Amino acid sequence: MSRFWKWFWGLAAALPLAVFVVWALYDSPRLFLTTTLNGLTLAALYFLVASGFTLVFGLLRNVNLAHGSLYLLGAYIGWVIGDWSDSWLLAVASGFLSAALFGLVLQVGVFRFMQGQDLRQTMATIGLSIILADVMLWIWGGQIYQFDPPRWIIGSTTLPIVGRFPTYRLILLGSSIVIGFMLWWFLNRTRVGMMIRAGVDDRAMLAASGVNVQVVFAVTFAIGAGLAGFAGVVGGTALSIAPGEDTRYLLASLVVVIVGGMGSVIGAAHGALLIGLAEQFGLAYAPTYGIVFTFVVMTLVLAFRPQGILGRRG
Amino acid sequence: MSAAQWRKAMNFSAGSRDWSGGRATAPVALRPRAGTAATEIRETPLISLLWRRLSLAHIVVLLALLLYPWVATPFFTFQIGAQSLVLGLIALSLTFLAGYGGMLSLAQMTVAGIAGYAIAIFATSGTAEISLGWPWWLAVLVALVIATACSTFIGWLSVRTEGIYTIMITLAIGVAFFYLAQQNYAVFNGFQGFQKVVPPELFGLYWRDPMPFYYLSLFWALAGYLFVSYLICAPFGIALQGVRDNARRMSALGFNPVAHRIAAYAVAGFLAAIGGVLMVWYNGLITPGSVGTSWLINILIIAVLGGMRHPVGPFLGAIVFVLLQNFAVDLVDRERFNLLIGVVFLAIVLFSPDGLLGWWSHLRRRMGPTTGQARLGASATPKSGS
Numbered sequence: 001m002s003r004f005w006k007w008f009w010g011l012a013a014a015l016p017l018a019v020f021v022v023w024a025l026y027d028s029p030r031l032f033l034t035t036t037l038n039g040l041t042l043a044a045l046y047f048l049v050a051s052g053f054t055l056v057f058g059l060l061r062n063v064n065l066a067h068g069s070l071y072l073l074g075a076y077i078g079w080v081i082g083d084w085s086d087s088w089l090l091a092v093a094s095g096f097l098s099a100a101l102f103g104l105v106l107q108v109g110v111f112r113f114m115q116g117q118d119l120r121q122t123m124a125t126i127g128l129s130i131i132l133a134d135v136m137l138w139i140w141g142g143q144i145y146q147f148d149p150p151r152w153i154i155g156s157t158t159l160p161i162v163g164r165f166p167t168y169r170l171i172l173l174g175s176s177i178v179i180g181f182m183l184w185w186f187l188n189r190t191r192v193g194m195m196i197r198a199g200v201d202d203r204a205m206l207a208a209s210g211v212n213v214q215v216v217f218a219v220t221f222a223i224g225a226g227l228a229g230f231a232g233v234v235g236g237t238a239l240s241i242a243p244g245e246d247t248r249y250l251l252a253s254l255v256v257v258i259v260g261g262m263g264s265v266i267g268a269a270h271g272a273l274l275i276g277l278a279e280q281f282g283l284a285y286a287p288t289y290g291i292v293f294t295f296v297v298m299t300l301v302l303a304f305r306p307q308g309i310l311g312r313r314g
Numbered sequence: 315m316s317a318a319q320w321r322k323a324m325n326f327s328a329g330s331r332d333w334s335g336g337r338a339t340a341p342v343a344l345r346p347r348a349g350t351a352a353t354e355i356r357e358t359p360l361i362s363l364l365w366r367r368l369s370l371a372h373i374v375v376l377l378a379l380l381l382y383p384w385v386a387t388p389f390f391t392f393q394i395g396a397q398s399l400v401l402g403l404i405a406l407s408l409t410f411l412a413g414y415g416g417m418l419s420l421a422q423m424t425v426a427g428i429a430g431y432a433i434a435i436f437a438t439s440g441t442a443e444i445s446l447g448w449p450w451w452l453a454v455l456v457a458l459v460i461a462t463a464c465s466t467f468i469g470w471l472s473v474r475t476e477g478i479y480t481i482m483i484t485l486a487i488g489v490a491f492f493y494l495a496q497q498n499y500a501v502f503n504g505f506q507g508f509q510k511v512v513p514p515e516l517f518g519l520y521w522r523d524p525m526p527f528y529y530l531s532l533f534w535a536l537a538g539y540l541f542v543s544y545l546i547c548a549p550f551g552i553a554l555q556g557v558r559d560n561a562r563r564m565s566a567l568g569f570n571p572v573a574h575r576i577a578a579y580a581v582a583g584f585l586a587a588i589g590g591v592l593m594v595w596y597n598g599l600i601t602p603g604s605v606g607t608s609w610l611i612n613i614l615i616i617a618v619l620g621g622m623r624h625p626v627g628p629f630l631g632a633i634v635f636v637l638l639q640n641f642a643v644d645l646v647d648r649e650r651f652n653l654l655i656g657v658v659f660l661a662i663v664l665f666s667p668d669g670l671l672g673w674w675s676h677l678r679r680r681m682g683p684t685t686g687q688a689r690l691g692a693s694a695t696p697k698s699g700s
Contacts, residue, residue, distance in 0.1 A: 063478050065485070110664075118478045119418060120663060123618065126611055127660030134652040247607045251489040254482050262479070288500065291493040298486065299471060306474035 009304070024285070033162045035284040036277070041169040043276025044176030045235045049249050050256035050268045051183060052227030058200045058263025059220045061118055062111055065125040067228050068250030069132035074099035074229020075236040075245070076136060079145050082233075088149045092233045099229020100222040107221035112214060129246065137243050147237040172238055179227075183265055196220055200263055255294055259301045261311025270309050379536075383528045392524035392596075393640060398632040399531040400596055403538050404589035405616040405628030407582040410542050413622030414551060415578040416558030419472065421484040423613045424491045425465045425583045426590030427605030431495065432457035433591055434508035434600050441503050450514040458587045465583020466576060473575040476561075488610045496602040507601030511594050522595060531592050535629065538585050542625040545581065554578055608652070615659045621671030630670050 024032040053067045064070075074095035082091030106128070114121045153171055156164040187193040195216045199206045207213045231249070232241070239245075252275065260271025278297045282290035301308065383391040404426050412418040437453035439445040448456075472483040495502040513521035513530075521527055545551045554574050556564045561571040594600045603609075612635070620631025638658070642651045666672045 061478070063482055065481075119481075120667060122478060122481055123614070123663045124660060126614065127656050127663055130608075130611065130652055130656030131660065134650065134656060138650065138653070247489060251486060251493075254486040255490075258479075258482060258486060288498045288504075289494075291490050291497060295487070295490045295494075298483075298490075302471050302474055302483065 013300070029161055030163065031284060034165070035280050037159075037162060037165060037169070038284075039277035039280035040273075041173050041238070041276075042280055043272045043274075044173045045231060045238065046252045046256050046276050047269050047272035048176055048179060048231035048234065049228055050253040050260070050272055051180070051265050052224035052231075053253040054257045054260070054263055054265060054268045055183075055196075055227075056221055056224035057257070058265075059196055059203075060107075060111070060217055061116075062221075063118070063122045063125070064224070065122060065250065066106075066129040066132060067224075067253055068246035068248070069129045069136075070099045070103060070225045070228040071232040071235070071249045072136060072241065072243075072246040073102060073132065073232070074226075075232030075241040076140050076145070078229070078233035079147060079236065079241060082147060086148075088147065088237070091147065092230065095233035096226045096230040099232065100226030102229075103225020104218055104222040106225070107218050111221070112217070129250075133243065133246055142243055144240045144242040145236070146240050147233070149237050168238060172234060175234065179230075180265075180269060187265065192216065192219060255298050257308070259298055259308060261308025264308070264310045267308055267310030379532060383525045388524040391528045394633075394636055396524070396528045396531045396596060398629065398636045399528075399535040400589055400592045401613070401616055401636065402620075402629035402632035403531070403535045403592065404586050405613050405620070405632055406535075406538050406542060406625060407585035407589065408613055408617045409620075409622045409625060409628045410545075410585065411578055411582040412617065413627075414546050414558065415554050415575060415582075417469075417472070417575060417578070418481045418614075419468070419484040419579070419582070420481060420610045420614060421465075421468050421488040421491075422582065422586045423610045424488040424605055425461050425468070425586040426593055427491070427495070427600065427609075428464050429457045429461035429587035429590030430511075430594035430600040430604065431502060431508070432460045433594050434511045435501070437511070439508040440510035440599075441506075441508055444501070444503055445508070454591055457591055458584065461587035461590060462580055462583045465586065466580045469576045469579025469583075473572055473579070485610065488605070489607055492602055492606050492610075495605060502602070505602065507599060507604070509599045511600060512598055513595040522598065527596065531596075534588050534592060538588065539625050539629070542585070546625070550574070550577070612655075615655060618659065619662055619669050621669030621674075623668055623671050623675075627669060627671050634670065 021032075049067070049071055052070075053064060056062055056064050056067075077098040078091040078095030081094035082088055085091075110124060110128075111121055114124065149168065153168045155167050157167045157170060159165050185193075187197060195206065195211050196219075198209075198211075199213065199216055199220075203213060206216070228249075235249070236245075256268055256271035256275050258271070259274055260267030260269070274297055275294055278293040279290055282293035286293075305311075382395060386395065404422055407425075408419065408422045411422070433453055434441075435444060436446050436448045436456050437450050438447050468484060468487055471487070472480045475483065495507070496505055498504060513527070515521070521530060546555070553564065553569050554577075556567075557569065557571045557574045564574075565571050593604070597604065616631040616635045617628050618631070619634055620627030620629065635655070638655060639651060642654050645654065662669055668675070
């Protein structure tokens with residue numbers, strides 16, 4: 001594409017957006033800023049779920065369609081532990097650990113035997129997601145569960161212009177940024193992270209260099225699954241947990257990862273930001289067509305950059 | 315390079331593809347190709363015997379299908395027979411895409427659902443504020459066109475990336491459509507969807523009665539089956555399989571892989587759209603639940619259960635699926651149907667990637683003498699299984 005067309009399409013997309021922003025700010029700055037903040041919090045949650053998904057795909061080439069089920073599993077187990085111990089922090093920890101452990105079992109017990117068979121692995125994860133969804137429905141029933149977080153995080157904070165905004169959502173936003181930085185640090189500054197990055201680039205070479213690839217795979221899968229479980233408790237506190245949430249977050253991670261680029265954690269952050277904002281703005285300004293905005297973002301990215309914003313070809 | 319040359323180059327003896335019990339006309343369409351297999355037949359007379367038995371089997375199956383509603387109860391005719399045929403037709407579109415095009419699309423039920431919604435919106439339904447009340451034939455025509463166009467669009471979007479991405483993109487599209495249908499009241503009537511969407515009364519018959527509806531679905535299922543059987547031996551189908559096996563090589567030969575893939579989506583979309591119209595008439599209603607994630611995946615389950623190596627697979631899978639759905643209550647708790655179908659699906663994926671057809675050919679290989687079929691089976695195996 002020539003430079004002219006790049007500018008042309010860029011302007012064609014940016015101009016209406018700019019017009020909308022100016023109009024929305026003029027119309028009601030409060031609604032606009034609240035929506036932006038809500039979009040950012042949702043993006044934070046989506047990033048937590050999708051980063052695990054993209055990490056697993058990047059290294060293992062495993063499209064884990066049971067990722068939403070891991071989210072829900074972590075949430076339920078976190079709820080049980082939280083209910084039993086009256087400690088929300090313990091619930092968060094158990095959500096992470098239980099999902100991570102389950103992911104570890106899956107990788108070591110099932111997916112290890114299907115290495116390199118992308119499609120078969122994917123279908124196995126579909127089967128697992130059906131089974132998990134039904135077992136969870138069996139155990140925990142169809143009702144909606146709500147966490148009981150400590151008092152200091154459920155109040156609301158007064159912000160300029162926006163007014164009162166739930167403190168918990170700000171904490172969610174902050175913790176997601178912290179997790180993002182921890183992930184970045186882990187991948188770029190530790191030995192295991194280095195192995196994972198090397199594995200994303202060339203698995204065979206990594207194995208040839210004397211690294212036990214299976215261990216790296218298992219660790220990656222456990223972390224990816226654990227992040228989903230963590231997001232389950234954290235997101236379940238912000239909203240609620242109920243059957244069907246697994247599909248919602250699976251869709252979110254799919255779209256985020258398609259938009260951001262497969263296998264790239266930073267891409268997941270970009271994608272989550274785009275999708276979170278698009279969804280919240282859709283909800284606020286065109287209520288029944290909210291999902292269409294998400295879809296339009298995905299279509300545009302696929303049309304002009306099929307590999308995703310930060311994805312690489314091949 | 316012509317299709318015939320290509321076939322030769324790929325060592326394709328399409329005639330022997332029909333090993334797994336297709337219906338009558340498949341061998342007829344393939345007869346010109348039988349010349350290549352003739353030498354083998356002369357060497358082993360058993361194969362020619364097998365051939366004759368197969369053709370007989372086709373006629374028997376066809377007769378059985380035609381006579382079935384006369385011996386079965388209305389429940390078995392409608393709930394089991396017609397539903398299997400309709401679901402099989404939708405799954406057939408997936409088999410065509412995945413087995414012969416190498417593109418595992420999870421959005422086939424979405425395409426069917428779009429056709430169903432279009433029927434409800436353009437023809438008559440219980441929600442008179444939205445339905446436009448057009449004559450049924452016009453509504454059906456428009457529904458088929460819209461659904462096929464949507465499928466082509468989905469194809470255009472998803473063929474931009476390859477392999478495993480297809481499943482993600484199509485799943486995302488399918489789930490997005492589900493949420494749209496659920497949230498939007500102006501067009502899709504939200505959570506309730508549309509009730510009382512019924513086929514027209516024609517020739518003095520109410521087409522939702524078990525027997526007429528069974529024959530209607532049988533007609534379209536057979537038409538779809540024959541169409542796919544023909545298409546996979548036609549130049550387009552052969553080229554599509556070439557694209558599946560090695561897209562780069564095909565584009566070096568002067569084919570346009572992207573165009574072939576998008577065309578395959580259009581064809582599959584048309585089949586799914588027919589299935590979708592029948593489905594909405596079968597159910598008498600369409601709700602967001604009919605295009606929900608579980609149904610997107612159920613179509614995949616049906617196709618995988620039956621096996622993707624032959625167009626008869628999805629119909630076998632649909633029969634098993636519908637039987638399980640209706641009689642799971644005797645095996646397990648009614649609420650636990652999803653668990654059962656999930657376990658069955660996982661077992662198939664883990665232990666028999668080629669589904670029921672895989673078992674069948676495995677059995678045949680063990681019972682009969684070794685023939686050229688094992689080799690051909692290997693070369694003609696769709697990638698989806700592995």
